[in-house]
Amino acid sequence: MTLTAKSPAIVAALLAALLIGGLDLTPASAQNAPAKGIPVEVVKVVPKDLTDQLEAVGTLRSNESVVLRPEIAGRVTRILFNEGQPVAAGAPLIDLDASTYEAELAVARSDLKLAQADAERARTLFNQRAGTARAQDEAMARLSSTQAAVALAEAQLAKTHIVAPFAGILGLRQVSVGDVVQPGETLVNLEAIDPLKLDFSVPEMMLSRLGVGQPVTLAVDALPGRSFTGQVYAINPLVDERGRSVALRATVPNPDGVLKPGLFARVKLTTEIRGGAIIVPEQAIVPRNGALFVFKVTGDSVSMVEVTLGERLVGEVEVLSGIAAGDTIVTAGQQRLRDKARILIVGPDGTPVASES
Template sequence: MSSRRPLIIAVCIAGLAGLAGYAWYANQPRADGGGAPQAGAPQQVAGGGGQGAPVAVEVAVVQTRALADDVSAVGSLVSNESVVLRPEVSGRIEAIRFRDGEAVRRGAVLIELDAAVQRAELQQARANLTLAESNFRRTEDLFGRKFVSQSSLDDARAKLEVARASLALAQAHLARMQIRAPFDGVVGIRSVSPGDFVKDGDALINLEDIARLKVDFRLPELYLDRVRPGQALELSSDVLPGASFAATVEAIDPLVDAQGRAVRMRASLANPGMRLRPGVFARVRLILAERPEVPVVPETALVPAPGNVHFVYRVEDGKAQRVDVKTGQRRQAMVEVIEGLEAGATVVTAGQLKLRDGAAVKVAGAPAGVARVD
């Protein structure tokens, strides 16, 4: 093995020498102009189709569109009015005058309790009132003929007033045996039946006004000076994909949550067809301000740069000029341009990777307009 080592070393040295000679020969200029390019020689522009040829790009024209300053939040839907009906007195249920989930009108009798005693008391009070009225008329006539004293007349008048008050009290007791709807709405699912004995304060049925709904949501406190009652917002829910509902801010809680640093807000909206229901999760988009003329460009025109900044290539006189821009809102693949561009400018939307500042460009097709931003 040791005798073959010098032979192996000699072969390696010869191979290295051959490679060095080939590299020297390949880098020598030849008569036909071949070989490696010389330092400083002009290079072909990638995608340009020839030495110094313009770069093919796609462009779009900066246009202005109406854009809204908005903020998004999540909330829950609640009924416009909601109540759990409870009896004021104990008693046995005599009749139920509704069907579960039925729409009822204000004042409609929903549940009747056994009111036999109260009806008897009412009849007694009416009889007492009739007697008191007769006694008062008779005493008044006798007083006019000087047969009774003033005190007798006053006593008869007082008994008449007591009889009237007793009648009103009996009517109130009887009215409490009927549970009526306090507003138009839809009743829930009952858990009682005729014949059940209920105590005063027991929950019988819920009534919900869902012709209109309210949505409660919270916003960070930094928006406090930009919100006010009457502002418009859009509402959507997963239960109705693709549907959008218009709502209006009704109230702003004067107290800011000290833990979450958020302010509670309430908006109202119409509920046609009662498609939405209380308790549903909702997404809201509150429109803070409307701006009618905002420059926008497609997202594809932006080129990211170090330092979390962006720039675009503006096309002027057939050349690409790099322009640093400050961006704002993004909506439907469009970006608001706050600084750097004005309406009417032409920017590159495809082919930026082949460009450098000042490079010649060739527009592929007519400049594209900017899609509408709602």
């Protein structure tokens, strides 16, 4: 069709009619698209076990520890162990010269035989009315005395053989063959190290939270990156007046022997495990107008819910009231939110994801 001189006027009239009539030239797909919400990241609240712990420092000790010392004087004739060697209970360790004690025992046994014969003779004479009661009593007394002498000599002789009183690991010996030792002189130490004892203290104000059977975890600077577990088995009934503290003792399994008595330990004592605690990321908490809130997701919008907090953890916080397990809350993007605001749930990369509500 060929436009005449009147064509510009016709075009202008048509445009005016369209504007006056409010004709919508937006594509149908754009008309049906919903308005976008504020992008946020969310998390679903899952109940967890919350562990209440006390931190302390302590020292590892042998389960049993003894320094072996002779009860009698004597010359060391044999050393029957290697330093650092594990030994069983009753294992022979050191022999002292027994010749003097063997001789004393032989004399005592000889005296005993003579006393037994004298006692028997005195008894026979008394029964035949040829001896007196006094003579019989004196003979019986000598018999009892010589029997005691034999027992003493046997005990003295036994003390020349020093044995392990319990199973453990021997330390470094302090004597050599040929040394003459005196009663009470240090020979060698013996340590039972599986399990070990752990001694530590906590402030007296924590007394009501303590109990036998509570688990402990510990770490030692000598073994970085490793942790060990144990259990409290004794609580000192006496509070330390100077330090205002309560001493506890735990047992710590040590099957591979890597822990040693005397090591410094960093201790965590579990006083309570509370199941079903509501734990949320710290960044989900929003302080506004002197109160604390979280944004709870319902459909494609949020409601601003006031919460009460409990224990603070590393990067997390316990919520005592306001939300429940199964709720979905906002953890990122809440700075732009207000109550009843519409949201768009996105992932960490900003890509929209399905609602978790």
